[in-house]
Amino acid sequence: MDKLRARPVLVAVFAVLGFMLAVAFNSSARAHNTRGSRSADLAGVVRDMERDRTALQASLDELRGEVEGIDRRAAAAVGLQESFTKDLEEARVAAGLTDYAGPGLRVTLSDAAEVPPGEDPNSCLVHDYDLAAVVNALFVGGAEAVSVNGERVSGSTPIRCAGTTVLVNATRVGSPYVIDAVGVPADLEAALAEDVAVSLVFGEYTVRYGLQATKERLTEVTVPSYKGNVSPLFARAVSEGER
């Protein structure tokens, strides 16, 4: 029996075939990973970004601490520590960069546990505008600091709808929404009672749609500091003289 000799060309093409198979295998494995569950993938992206944000926030806190330290040392060097740090502290407080604690009010809003028959499910959720109304009413009532689920409401805080959750600053918050406000509890409560939108939330929405809304006076409530960016990109401060 004569030996069958493989032609070099055939051998080469077999190598090419192997290569192509490997590449195809690789690609389809990846394609199924990403295409198979696009929403899962996006959820992963969101999770990753949220983790990044948490890490960045931690480093921001750290850097702010450093800046504070440097500010103090610089002020001490010039001998103006007292007044300088006082100004700085006031600015920080005004910007919401410090935790606030004091007497206040805690408002808790939750989505309806179940949709009453015949009602629009959408009506049975706490919406961004409900939260915004409560926050606004609290400020009307003289609140000195307000937070929603631990997110400080600063001068540039948006409260907006994001799918089934609400974004406060850039953080997703979900039901139950806990709104803490530092202020005179009686005043805060009065302001809530006077606000039409808030009254609806506490009244009709609770009765008809099953929303849960409670308010609770607290002798001590802590509102955490604002964690977002406070350095403007476009705005520049106008000094007294310029005006």
Added chain:
Amino acid sequence: MIVLVLAFALGITLGLLANLSVPAVLLTYVGVAVLAALDSCMGGIRASLERTFDDKTFIFGFVSNTLMAGFIVFVGDRVGVRELYLAAVVAFGVRLFDNLGAIRRLFFERMGWE
């Protein structure tokens, strides 16, 4: 024959090492191209066994099969008949088994089992 298996293994190893990946859109092209290549290789083995193997025919067949397969997929995409690639898949699939049958027969003949 062992050389072929070794070359095939080498190709796979290189392919995996290269860690290339084709965008999902082009996956059909790759699939059909692989099928065309597989068909050509089977044809090559068969021709070797039949002693009609010709380098030029083989290479030209390999390249033209692969290109034509790609072209059919492309046309299918453009014309809106995405399933047109099935034509290539079926054609190559049938030929593949045809060639395999022939190889088996020729192999048995050579071994004197028949």
